[in-house]
Amino acid sequence: MALLLFLDGFCIVIEHKGRSGSVNHPSMTQSSAIEAVGARLRAARMGAGLTPDQLAELTGVSRAAIYRYEAGHPIRVDTLGRIADHLGVSIGSLLGVSVEYISSALTFFERMRQIEEKAERISVMFGPVSYLLTTDRYDALLPTVLRESVPTDVPDHTDALRQIDRVVEVLKQRKTTYRARRPHVVSLVSAAEIEAFCASGFVGTQALAGQKDRREAARAEVQNIIELLKSEPMGIQIGVLVDSMPGASFQIFRGTSLPELAMSPFRLGALANVRFGVATITSAPEAVAQHEAITERLWRRSLKGSEAAQYIEKLL
Incomplete structure (x- = not known):
């Protein structure tokens, strides 16, 4: 029945x-x-x-x-x-008949993992660099950076650290899935965010900004982006924006049963945030189409290949 x-x-x-x-x-x-x-x-x-x-x-x-x-x-x-x-x-x-509103970073990243398992094309507007394109060194330092982002005097400190451990586990699963499947990735990054990332370093709190080892870690990730821009490997397209960029991060997934749009307040780069905010996921055709139009316009305006690599090298 x-x-x-x-x-x-x-x-x-x-x-x-x-x-x-x-x-x-x-x-x-x-x-x-x-x-x-x-x-x-x-x-x-x-x-x-x-x-x-x-x-x-x-x-x-x-x-x-x-x-x-x-x-x-x-x-x-x-x-x-x-x-x-x-x-x-x-x-x-x-x-799945309405917008998914997600206030938990763990839930959001798990949904990303699920969607990425089936996606054939991912358009990423995520700063300062797309997590899927980061190095193993980034993954090694990420747990420390995320723990630093939690103030020591908050009442839920222990629970927050436990939640971060689970977030890191899901993120590693996402990276493993991506490397095994190799869906096509179009990543748009902001030159201004890259410059700020290199200046502050890969840190979870402003108190650690500027430390030499953390700045070196950030520069290593940016250097990885430069190498990808120069080599232009199959299945990876990177555009560098040198002017204004939307404040909200979003990703568009194609190749699933329905195209899906994910918008997120959560950050994994400098001054990370995996504690507060409300992410959304929707397959509403109008929302997907409008964000795809923004992506296409920004892609046309972005620097690519050796030109983009040279621009970022000057920033460094």
Whole structure:
């Protein structure tokens, strides 16, 4: 038996007794729609700091059922509602029929990992450099930088550090996935942000800005971008903007069942932030199209190849 649920103008079909259901969208199959619900559920649970066992206890759902739902098995809408209440998200967000509003960096980066597993093309407006294109040295220093970004006198200091450890784990999984799949990446970076990154260094707090070893770490990442600009490896396109750039970071994913747009306040570079802000993910055609138009305009205006490399070398 099918249950019809209307949310935000969309008709959602939830099949009971093991049948598959789907978001009523012509370009998304029933199985992929159900699978996507499981992926969002897993990310939201992780961001809430709950294990499957804990979520099962809170909701009165069996542990085995939670694992099945996260693996992409059908879920009754009343059960999904109970789970959504305990995770502090809307049913619409879990079903993917509205904008996903995400206040947890862990949830956001887990969603990025899930989307990147299937994306064939990623357009990145993220400063000062795209995380996917950073070096192993960057990954080695990143946990320290993120921990530095948490003031020692905040009451949730221990929990914040524990959350950072989980964020780092997810970020490493993202990097591993990217290097294994090699989707096409178009990365736009700001010359002004690169210059500021080199001046302050790869630090998590202003108190450490300017330290020699941290400035060297930042310069190493910028030098890596210079080498990529010079060599122009297949599947990587980098544009350097020398004028104004949008304040919000965003990524556009193509090659998934639907194009998706992710906007984020979270930062991994100098003066990192993985604690506060609200990120959004949407597949609304208008939002995707407008951000793609911005990306195309900025790409045309950006420096590329050897010209961009020479410009950044002068900054260094």
